Amino acid sequence: MKHKGQNVYMVSGGVTKFSKATPEMDFRLRVKKAFDYAVNDIHLDLKDIDGSVASYFSDHFQRQLMSGIMVQDYLGLTPKPSKRIEGGGATGGLAFQTGYEEVASGRMDVCAVYGFETMSHVNTWKGNEFIALASDTNFDYPVGGFYTGYYAMMAVRHMHEFGTTVEQLAKVSIKNHGNAMHNPYAQSPMKLTVEDVRNSPMVSYPLTRLDVCTMSDGAAVAILASEDKAFELTDHPVLVKSIGTGTDTMRLSDRPFLKVPLLANEKESDYRNLKYPGVHSFRAGRTAAKEAYDAAGITDPLNEIDLVELHDAYTSSEVQTYEDLGLCRYGEGGSFVEEGKSALNGKVPVNPSGGLLASGHPVGATGIMQSVFMFWQLQHSIKKHFKDDTLQVKNAKRGLIHSHAGTGTYVTVSVMEAVR
Amino acid sequence: MTIDYDAKMPETQDGTEVYNVDPLIVKSHYEIDYIHSYAQDSEFFRALGKKKLMGSKCRKCGYTYATPRGHCMMCGSETDWYELPNEGRVHTYTTCYFGSEKFLPETPFNLIMVEFEGVDSLFMARLIGADQEDIKIGMKVRAKFRRNLQISPTDVYFVPAKE
Numbered sequence: 001m002k003h004k005g006q007n008v009y010m011v012s013g014g015v016t017k018f019s020k021a022t023p024e025m026d027f028r029l030r031v032k033k034a035f036d037y038a039v040n041d042i043h044l045d046l047k048d049i050d051g052s053v054a055s056y057f058s059d060h061f062q063r064q065l066m067s068g069i070m071v072q073d074y075l076g077l078t079p080k081p082s083k084r085i086e087g088g089g090a091t092g093g094l095a096f097q098t099g100y101e102e103v104a105s106g107r108m109d110v111c112a113v114y115g116f117e118t119m120s121h122v123n124t125w126k127g128n129e130f131i132a133l134a135s136d137t138n139f140d141y142p143v144g145g146f147y148t149g150y151y152a153m154m155a156v157r158h159m160h161e162f163g164t165t166v167e168q169l170a171k172v173s174i175k176n177h178g179n180a181m182h183n184p185y186a187q188s189p190m191k192l193t194v195e196d197v198r199n200s201p202m203v204s205y206p207l208t209r210l211d212v213c214t215m216s217d218g219a220a221v222a223i224l225a226s227e228d229k230a231f232e233l234t235d236h237p238v239l240v241k242s243i244g245t246g247t248d249t250m251r252l253s254d255r256p257f258l259k260v261p262l263l264a265n266e267k268e269s270d271y272r273n274l275k276y277p278g279v280h281s282f283r284a285g286r287t288a289a290k291e292a293y294d295a296a297g298i299t300d301p302l303n304e305i306d307l308v309e310l311h312d313a314y315t316s317s318e319v320q321t322y323e324d325l326g327l328c329r330y331g332e333g334g335s336f337v338e339e340g341k342s343a344l345n346g347k348v349p350v351n352p353s354g355g356l357l358a359s360g361h362p363v364g365a366t367g368i369m370q371s372v373f374m375f376w377q378l379q380h381s382i383k384k385h386f387k388d389d390t391l392q393v394k395n396a397k398r399g400l401i402h403s404h405a406g407t408g409t410y411v412t413v414s415v416m417e418a419v420r
Numbered sequence: 421m422t423i424d425y426d427a428k429m430p431e432t433q434d435g436t437e438v439y440n441v442d443p444l445i446v447k448s449h450y451e452i453d454y455i456h457s458y459a460q461d462s463e464f465f466r467a468l469g470k471k472k473l474m475g476s477k478c479r480k481c482g483y484t485y486a487t488p489r490g491h492c493m494m495c496g497s498e499t500d501w502y503e504l505p506n507e508g509r510v511h512t513y514t515t516c517y518f519g520s521e522k523f524l525p526e527t528p529f530n531l532i533m534v535e536f537e538g539v540d541s542l543f544m545a546r547l548i549g550a551d552q553e554d555i556k557i558g559m560k561v562r563a564k565f566r567r568n569l570q571i572s573p574t575d576v577y578f579v580p581a582k583e
Contacts, residue, residue, distance in 0.1 A: 138458060138573070143544055143546060144516070148518070152531075156513060157533075204515065205515045253542040
């Protein structure tokens with residue numbers, strides 16, 4: 001994969017507080033609020049924006065096709081170029097990368113990437129049905145029709161393959177809900193114990209209510225710019241160093257049993273008896289990481305990445321993703337969280353914002369929210385935006401954001417770096 | 421000329437259900453029947469009526485799928501239908517205590533991924549006749565078929581089988 005093109009910087013971001021339902025605002029106003037926050041933070045003029053990317057997942061939630069153009073219209077960005085990007089849970093990450101491509105290609109100097117989802121127009125179980133329509137509707141939806149069920153089967157196999165425990169999964173929930181106590185944008189800050197997580201209602205064995213993220217209304221905006229424009233607009237732009245994207249089969253049933261695609265810090269002998277990805281791991285996540293690492297020259301992710309915002313729609317997927325990203329070997333994800341390596345004060349803080357589990361998951365906004373939180377971390381401006389600097393990762397110089405669609409069908413990894 | 425200066429819309433009583441007035445929140449109903457074709461996968465559903473579970477086998481590279489798949493993901497060649505064994509083993513499982521609205525009335529239900537000997541990929545199905553605590557990875561299961569078809573992948577389901 002060739003990565004040639006202009007340098008791309010993130011220059012500003014904005015997020016609305018994610019919540020279960022905000023009927024007093026529609027999706028256009030919600031994006032407008034996040035957009036104005038981003039625009040005002042660097043005194044950007046609408047005239048400076050060359051075009052945009054719209055990020056939203058489901059047309060079912062609002063029963064409104066072409067919601068993207070309605071936002072473009074409301075923001076005052078017509079008649080500039082824009083397009084809608086969709087790829088399930090990874091919609092936000094894919095849209096962020098599309099914005100990157102608009103700037104890297106030289107087509108745009110400034111690109112606004114806006115994401116949103118309004119999930120409160122239907123009840124939680126209808127919402128789960130809409131999300132399940134993003135599984136194969138001939139073969140998987142009629143049998144299970146429930147994404148938590150699919151991820152639960154992956155978690156059970158991960159536990160069987162590697163000895164991962166439900167208590168280790170619970171540690172992810174405790175960490176992320178705990179971090180969110182200091183994030184004013186988060187939907188579900190909570191102080192939890194292993195008992196709280198295990199005693200909450202079982203959704204799909206082994207995942208309880210507190211192992212699973214919630215439905216949310218929300219919006220997020222990232223402003224990307226070329227090098228010349230970035231330093232004109234702000235003294236503290238953040239470089240988007242590289243991007244990577246991977247895919248896998250829609251049906252879990254079709255996942256093959258092959259060899260692990262190795263990262264620079266792994267050897268074939270590490271995985272002598274492991275059939276990969278099967279249903280225990282996300283091959284798309286590994287593929288995305290490998291592309292992004294190769295382009296950024298990362299050969300030792302654990303020591304070369306300072307913090308990570310990853311797609312923890314389920315506690316199990318956070319554990320699986322540590323391994324895909326090479327923060328530890330396949331099979332070590334459970335002990336990685338148990339030993340506190342992903343804690344706020346750990347070796348590589350993972351989801352210091354609270355992640356999807358605690359911040360919320362308004363699908364189209366989620367991947368962009370991650371970029372905004374990472375941008376603030378790398379700018380060292382968490383205190384300014386959160387009015388609390390507890391979550392500011394002290395040595396934050398290089399961060400990784402990771403967005404993920406249903407059972408790992410689309411996964412994006414983007415590497416971001418502080419430049420001054 | 422058809423200009424009518426006293427034109428008036430007829431009054432009806434099919435009003436709207438209101439949940440709240442500030443902001444104004446109303447009920448919006450939506451329903452649709454699709455004319456859905458199973459297209460190249462039709463044989464799979466027809467075979468279930470003959471109590472046969474059909475998978476796909478690549479003509480060129482021989483990769484075997486426990487699912488219907490017109491073309492091979494390994495080499496891009498066409499596949500042929502072939503009959504899967506009636507028995508397999510649980511590769512992984514879960515029990516769903518909640519679900520999508522459509523399936524909520526059926527909870528709790530078990531989902532399994534079945535592995536068949538000599539077949540390269542898995543098959544997802546419901547397992548009945550066992551509670552969550554009874555299900556184990558590696559457990560032997562047997563395919564059963566509905567007599568009255570629903571023309572759905574749930575026309576085949578699995579039950580525990582004796583070793």
